[in-house]
Amino acid sequence: MMRHxxxxxxxxxxxxxxxxxxxAQSGYTQTRHPIxxxxxxxxxxxxxxxxxxxxxxxxxxxxxxxxxxxASLSAVNSSTARGEQLVRDLDHLRALYGHAKFNLIGxxxxxxxxxxxxxxxxxxxxxxxxxxSPHKGSKVxxxxxxxxxxxxxxxxxxxxxVDALGSFLAALSGNSDPQYALGALASLNTAGASAFNALHxxxxxxxxxxxxxxxxxxxxYYSISGxxxxxxxxxxxxxxxxxxxxxxxxxxxxxxxxRCSSHLGVVLRDDYGWNHLDEVNQILALRGLFASNxxxxxxxxxxxxxxxGL
Numbered sequence: 337m338m339r340h341x342x343x344x345x346x347x348x349x350x351x352x353x354x355x356x357x358x359x360a361q362s363g364y365t366q367t368r369h370p371i372x373x374x375x376x377x378x379x380x381x382x383x384x385x386x387x388x389x390x391x392x393x394x395x396x397x398x399x400x401x402x403x404x405x406x407a408s409l410s411a412v413n414s415s416t417a418r419g420e421q422l423v424r425d426l427d428h429l430r431a432l433y434g435h436a437k438f439n440l441i442g443x444x445x446x447x448x449x450x451x452x453x454x455x456x457x458x459x460x461x462x463x464x465x466x467x468x469s470p471h472k473g474s475k476v477x478x479x480x481x482x483x484x485x486x487x488x489x490x491x492x493x494x495x496x497x498v499d500a501l502g503s504f505l506a507a508l509s510g511n512s513d514p515q516y517a518l519g520a521l522a523s524l525n526t527a528g529a530s531a532f533n534a535l536h537x538x539x540x541x542x543x544x545x546x547x548x549x550x551x552x553x554x555x556x557y558y559s560i561s562g563x564x565x566x567x568x569x570x571x572x573x574x575x576x577x578x579x580x581x582x583x584x585x586x587x588x589x590x591x592x593x594x595r596c597s598s599h600l601g602v603v604l605r606d607d608y609g610w611n612h613l614d615e616v617n618q619i620l621a622l623r624g625l626f627a628s629n630x631x632x633x634x635x636x637x638x639x640x641x642x643x644x645g646l
Contacts, residue, residue: 365638366401368646369437369462370429374407374422375616376444376469377520378502380509381408390443391617396631402638405429405438408511409449411502414519415532418445419452421513426453426460437462439641441634443616444468444593445524447559447600448532455536458553462646464539464601465637466559468590468615471540472597473529475583481525495521529597545596547603556646557601560633562610563588567624577611590615608633 365371375381375389382388394404409421426438439462440450447469454461470477484491495517502515522528533540539548539557548557565581566574577591588595592612599606609627613619617630 362401363642364400365397365635365642367403367439367638367641369439370403370405370435371397371439371441371638371641372405372407372422372426372429374440374442374446374450375409376442376446377524378411378498378505379409379444379446380411380505380511381406383505383508389616389618391619391621392631393617393634396635397638400635400638407446408509408513410511410513410515411505412498412515412517412520413513414516415445415448415452415523417514417516417519418449419456422449422453423457423460426457430460439463439465439638439646441465441467441637442469444470444612445520447471447598448523448529448536451536451538451600452532454553454555454557455538458555461555463556463641463644464558465641466598466600467634468561468593468598468610468612469559469600470524470529470593470597471533471559471600472594473526474524474593474597475526475587475589476580476592477521477524477528478526479583480521491518539601541599545599547599548601550602556641556644558604558637558640559598559600559602559606560604560608560615560637561593561595561598561606562590562608562612562615563595563606564609564614564624564627565589565591565611567609567611567614567627568622571613571619571622573613573619574611577613580612604637 373390379389397404409418442450447466498517499515538552541548565577580591590612609624614623
C-alpha cells in the first residue's frame with residue numbers, strides 16, 4: 337500500500353517538474369501592450385504568407401503570450417513617409433481592437449521609422465526598441481551617395497531598379513505603399529540622419545557613442561545591435577555584409593551599421609555576434625556557431641517590457 341502511494345506521489349512530483357517550467361514560460365512575453373515588429377529597407381512582413389522577415393520571431397513571441405502585429409510598409413522610402421504609414425496602421429489597429437499603446441520594435445530603417453512615430457504621436461507608443469538601426473546614418477549610404485551624386489546618369493537608373501525591387505517585394509507581401517529609393521538614401525546617409533535627429537531627438541545620445549535618455553514623453557527607449565560581419569559560411573548574404581563592412585574601415589559594425597550609430601536610449605548590448613541580417617534571424621536562422629539566438633534575445637526584451645508594466 338505504502339509503495340503504491342509513494343509511486344503516485346513520485347509520479348505527481350515528476351509531472352510538476354515538467355509542467356511547472358512550461359507554465360512559467362506561458363506568460364513570459366505577455367506584455368501589457370501589443371508588440372509591433374517593423375521591418376527595415378527592402379523589408380516586408382511575410383512573402384506570400386510563408387516567409388517572414390522576422391524569421392521565427394512572431395510565433396515565438398506569441399507562444400509566450402504576447403499579442404504581436406507585423407507591420408507592412410514601403411520597402412524603400414524616407415523615414416518620415418514610412419513613419420506616417422506606421423501611424424496610419426497603428427491608428428487602424430487601435431480603432432479595430434481598442435489598444436491603448438504599442439511596443440514598437442524596429443530593425444534597421446525600422447528604427448528611425450518607429451522613432452518618428454514616438455516623436456509625433458507619443459500617445460500611440462509605450463516603448464521603442466531599435467535593432468541594428470543607423471540612427472546617425474550609415475557609411476554604406478554615404479558611399480552610395482558619393483558614388484551616385486545628383487546629376488550622375490547612373491543615379492536614376494539605380495534608383496529605378498531599387499524602386500522596382502521594392503515594388504516586387506511589396507507585391508509578394510500584399511503591400512500597396514509607394515516606393516522611393518532616393519528618399520530612403522536621403523534618410524539613411526549621415527547628413528539625412530542628422531537632419532532627422534534635429535527634428536526627432538528623443539532617445540538620441542548626447543555623446544558620440546553613449547546612451548540616450550531612457551524615457552522621453554512617457555516612452556521608453558532601448559537599443560540592441562551586433563558587430564560581426566561574416567558569421568556563417570553557408571549564408572550567401574554574408575558576402576553582401578562583407579562588402580558593406582569595407583566602408584567602415586576599423587570601426588565596429590554589422591556590415592551596414594556601425595556600433596555607435598546603433599545607440600538609442602538604454603543600450604542593452606551593442607556587440608552581439610550578429611551581422612545586419614542575423615539581427616532578425618535571417619537568412620533561415622543561419623548565424624555564427626556561438627552567437628546568441630536573436631529570437632531568444634527578443635523574447636527576453638519582451639519579458640523586460642512585461643516586467644516594466646509595458
